[in-house]
Amino acid sequence: MSELFGGVLERGAVSEAVSDRAWLQAMLDFEAALARAAQPAPVADAIAGACRAERFDVEELGAAAAGTGNPAAPLVRALADAVGEPAGPYVHRGATSQDAIDTAAMLVAKRALEPLLGDLRGAADAAARLAAEHRDTPIAGRTLLQQAVPTTFGLKAAGWTVALDSSCERLEGVELAVQLGGAAGTLSAFDDGLAVVARVAAELALAEPVLPWHTDRTRIGALAGALAGTCGAIAKVARDLTLLAQTEVGEATDAASGRGGSSAMPHKRNPIPAVAAAACAAQAPGLQAVLSAAMAHEHERAAGAWHAEWAPLRELLVATGSAAAWLRDALENLRVDPARMRANLDLTGGLLLAERVAAALDLPNARQLVEEAAAGERPFAEALAARPEIAERLGDRLPELLDPATYLGSAPELVDRALARRRR
């Protein structure tokens, strides 16, 4: 959470959705819902009425948290004071600090996922548009960064689309549930604890868990996994974009005006959105590792592992949201250069079609013949034509066989298939 670096590392609306104020409001939402679920209406109304974040001093609560180990305890005191008599003493009744913070974490995640998914779907939509538009645009397929055989830019973009779409689905599938258990998870301070849990869940539109999950962090793990997986999908696209934008490749560049300049080189045009998306996505593996390692919560509340979740969960939401926002920007502002794609395809004089020529030869030693033609000094097409065994069998089919635009395999059909799946 930094203003100075936030322009690069905290793009989009997730940062605000996980701000101190947002967390505070989410804790207050829990307290209001708990009051409605467990207290008579007048008490509940009095409590709920006071549950507005702007009435509380975040800095003061944070400072007081040093004495209790978490900010819920001082918030409960401040809320009770704000409510006053007679309802004040019923604030938080039956709950423990972790109930307020864990439920708030779920609410914060839920609220942060809205803009995050908005940008992620926006990125997927932009990728899908590129896939449709360039369904048949030839581009060099590259393996280990070497040109291999032709593909289409549409299929490349379709691959991005599918990965981004499946990341959306995975995120949408994470169950965000209310946490309410009281001091040690037995709901001991309620007469009808299970019913109270159900009512709080309904109030907050969160799932009702089988059990209080204060020390079962599989939910946090699943959320972290889905976020890190999303960052991985984004990182792949961002990497491709920075590679395509290379001066020596130049097949797709950032077309947004007024950005990407360098402080030292007036002529440069940096692919800022892809670079920033990559940087944000790179945060995920480590943050996820902290959250995974912190799943070993001791007994009925962890002696550190719980507190260890707060920062990385927040940062992982921000990093993923920022990566999604940057990627959307990158894809929505991508200038695609089919002519450059074609020129690059021609760089090797048809070597990309070696596989095809070998298959067309249909001789036991086809690969060897083609390899020899490829290895020599002279252009591949000439070298092929100069070998009698080849010239004889393929003759004047060679020019067509060496045309990348006619060796795209199922690329167009695969694009159709990926796009059709989206429309379901």
Place this chain on the structure above:
Amino acid sequence: MSELFGGVLERGAVSEAVSDRAWLQAMLDFEAALARAAQPAPVADAIAGACRAERFDVEELGAAAAGTGNPAAPLVRALADAVGEPAGPYVHRGATSQDAIDTAAMLVAKRALEPLLGDLRGAADAAARLAAEHRDTPIAGRTLLQQAVPTTFGLKAAGWTVALDSSCERLEGVELAVQLGGAAGTLSAFDDGLAVVARVAAELALAEPVLPWHTDRTRIGALAGALAGTCGAIAKVARDLTLLAQTEVGEATDAASGRGGSSAMPHKRNPIPAVAAAACAAQAPGLQAVLSAAMAHEHERAAGAWHAEWAPLRELLVATGSAAAWLRDALENLRVDPARMRANLDLTGGLLLAERVAAALDLPNARQLVEEAAAGERPFAEALAARPEIAERLGDRLPELLDPATYLGSAPELVDRALARRRR
């Protein structure tokens, strides 16, 4: 993969399911399925007939892989030789090395998940039995490793059960799909590539993906996430077990005969299974981080990130499988000591019931009164009785209020609920 440390770190059958031989067979299963899907029957039969791992020399293939960057290329050559004429040249036709290795990874994962899930379900079953048996057994609820309020050992075990069950479900939900795309993912060497993919998927009982996923690693990410989440769930139980087994706590210990001795201390009884489960589970966060960071595959095949997956995927399967096997052992051999649980509950002379007494007082300053009683030198029960405000309101209800066995909240009902869910 170590014999020396394997007794501790590679328990269960996963290690064998991800062995070199298992990987080799899985690659051969891919080649056989591809032949059946794309070649005429006589060719397919000849190829499939040769696809038996024991016919190939793993060490030789591995050494040759140094020249090609992966073991599929030398395997294809060796398989073609083994098949001989006329079918040999049709081995692997239309596929690329990554198709063979990625599909093999999915097959290996599928096969490894069988014993892994077997042990994980076994652990969950054992936890469920403990939950049922100790539904009403009081134990101190402990937060931040401090005794808090009573709960039941059954509820603790029910929490373990739910986390292990949901880990099973998450693992079962990971889609394992065939990979087939050819040199750059366009299926260019097939006439009917999409149909071939469908047939290979059917042959191998793997899912058919929307697109070739050679550089869309969301599947690997999801699998890694589910495995790491499982390790987190296991780590929590293991941590609880080592804490419960402490000399000073002694509430649950390993009852398997003949293990846990120390080389220097003849009297010691170490909770080996829980310790080993914790050690195995601790591998996951880092292995998952490597896999997450390796999702940024360049273009149509990654220049390193793909190769970077092989070891951590394998090790993560082994670590999770081993952790599950150890945890099952730990839970199946757990000796629970309800008397010790009760003795520990009594250590603080009723302080665990302070919350209850405060609630029963139902006075605005209840918490303060109770805190003062708790803070003094004399036993809590005495101190409470000595305060007129308290004695007057609670009088002879105090002994009952201070009995932990009658302050278990909804613990028993929560156990029932968790167990009922399993039976669905």
Place this chain on the structure above:
Amino acid sequence: MSELFGGVLERGAVSEAVSDRAWLQAMLDFEAALARAAQPAPVADAIAGACRAERFDVEELGAAAAGTGNPAAPLVRALADAVGEPAGPYVHRGATSQDAIDTAAMLVAKRALEPLLGDLRGAADAAARLAAEHRDTPIAGRTLLQQAVPTTFGLKAAGWTVALDSSCERLEGVELAVQLGGAAGTLSAFDDGLAVVARVAAELALAEPVLPWHTDRTRIGALAGALAGTCGAIAKVARDLTLLAQTEVGEATDAASGRGGSSAMPHKRNPIPAVAAAACAAQAPGLQAVLSAAMAHEHERAAGAWHAEWAPLRELLVATGSAAAWLRDALENLRVDPARMRANLDLTGGLLLAERVAAALDLPNARQLVEEAAAGERPFAEALAARPEIAERLGDRLPELLDPATYLGSAPELVDRALARRRR
């Protein structure tokens, strides 16, 4: 960086030392030093005079950074404007954005390490005092959380001391160097680039590197490694402290008044400082992993890996500083209970001395005899005395042999040794 959670997760002065304002000032310090090193005095004075962070709007710079990919570029523009003619155009002359930000990172790290090392040394000093004071205080040595043989609390604290001291040394050994290379690291815009680098380094009291290190991130890696190692050392002490504070162990507890209360349990006293130290330290492995993975900087400036460092470097400094501050607090306020240590030593009726008795027996089957005595129902001392082979050899030496206070091995001498090393 959060006010709400900062009371727990950002203790000490590091957070302020890595704040947006601190970063901004560090970038300005670079610009001032560069001007002094490369421009004539009047120009340098004009530039340096404007290099005060309070004159710039952090939020505005951060927002503008979205267009350039980093906050240095907009800062340079703003600084040039602030300087005005004629010196303004000479601001940043010869440098590139990364020069400003990398050098600022080193300055920020250097300034953050001051309070961090202050607290770390404070923690080590407190541990050393405990070691001295309890040089001879018997406590159960515990392996795998089982009581093993006696040791002294002093030796335990001496172990903490040595680990904290060596963490200090490792941090002090990290070379923090100036970065100056210009657009691609060739110092091409200077006539005497190497001399300029040396002067900037001298101005800022940073090391002068052999080469510009814009894409050699070994320094960042070494710093991250030393910080994560420090967190590991802290985590060990914190874990020990939470274990010692357990209700059932009670050998060392937090003695600071007014903290550690629970919102639900008026009687509880949570070991907040140790818990918070553990939570802060738990951030390190993941942040370090992000920094390690981000070392693969492409060519002369990374397309994402550089930007990926900013957040985790900052957070790792904060986490380590906060962990150190909490640990210092924990150790300075530790209430040690030798009587409880002794009572716990007696819990097993002398079983901790089994090794000693076996050695004293000096019989080939000594271990077996002792194991049999240890395994039975009756108290160990009785069981030993009841075996004629034992009684005969050890007779009335048994009581002394079973006294833990006389079986401390070299513990006191080891304490002396550890403390003597500090005084060097």
Place this chain on the structure above:
Amino acid sequence: MSELFGGVLERGAVSEAVSDRAWLQAMLDFEAALARAAQPAPVADAIAGACRAERFDVEELGAAAAGTGNPAAPLVRALADAVGEPAGPYVHRGATSQDAIDTAAMLVAKRALEPLLGDLRGAADAAARLAAEHRDTPIAGRTLLQQAVPTTFGLKAAGWTVALDSSCERLEGVELAVQLGGAAGTLSAFDDGLAVVARVAAELALAEPVLPWHTDRTRIGALAGALAGTCGAIAKVARDLTLLAQTEVGEATDAASGRGGSSAMPHKRNPIPAVAAAACAAQAPGLQAVLSAAMAHEHERAAGAWHAEWAPLRELLVATGSAAAWLRDALENLRVDPARMRANLDLTGGLLLAERVAAALDLPNARQLVEEAAAGERPFAEALAARPEIAERLGDRLPELLDPATYLGSAPELVDRALARRRR
């Protein structure tokens, strides 16, 4: 540890140096040294004589380790049996399992570092040779994968050299120390424990620690940090090499004959060594994270965190060694193409020199003028010449100003400096 993937992922001699047999021998070396340090000569000789790994069955020891939690306990039994009477009972006397395994870990690390450092120095030497040879060879400096200003390939290689050299130095600086403490670290079973420790250290040529370090894992953390830092340095070079080898860049390629072929594309030449180096190096961040997180050892022996170190320490040594061996291969077999470097420099028609032209103009609006010339359609040189303000000031100096070979800044001097430092 895999034969199938080992050709790619376990290159070099480290794999053998950390094999089960190597570990076993290292444990036996500890036992022999302990006997020599603490027992009379005839006993020591009998024990030391039996300490040969080939006499023990690794698989059997590993299986037995499941009952004791580590392989040292069964090894001690087997060794005592092998020694027989009368010396057998004195095997391991005074030590605990962790002493044997921790000391073995240090010995294994020490022995593994030999080939690892050999390959790392070999890689650094190869890089240094490239730096010397190409001290003045112009190449495009690239930032964010965009061409920026010229540099020399020699300076790029010098940057690699410095990073690899400093990684060597950091690895050499890690203190590898003997561990001996007995059951709980007090050396209680020795009369003169401190002297015994010193003698064992001398026997094994390991450092003598201040205290037994069984639960102070700062050494492990420092070793892991240095290894991961080395992998980061290697990853940078490997990334550069895969980028330079791109079909569209082609400035440096793998020249080793007979490798890098593709199973589907007869013409391809993959940069296998750099790809494999990258894949190996990518393991480090996660393995390091596991080791860092495992530093929180409880009390006098960890309940899981200790056992969690064995696999990642081993794998990190292998990954780093393999990465170093591959990188050495890559650099020793690199074919550098200065003509292609020059051709790529010319791709933008002089735009790389924009900074230089702007500086030469020495006008307040120089950057703007140059930016305008760079932004237009016509070639940069022409566009510059067409602007009267520019033509007037720079006139016929323009061709020289636009020659990249004369705008290398201090690149050659920096190369000299880096190479001179090595010779010290």
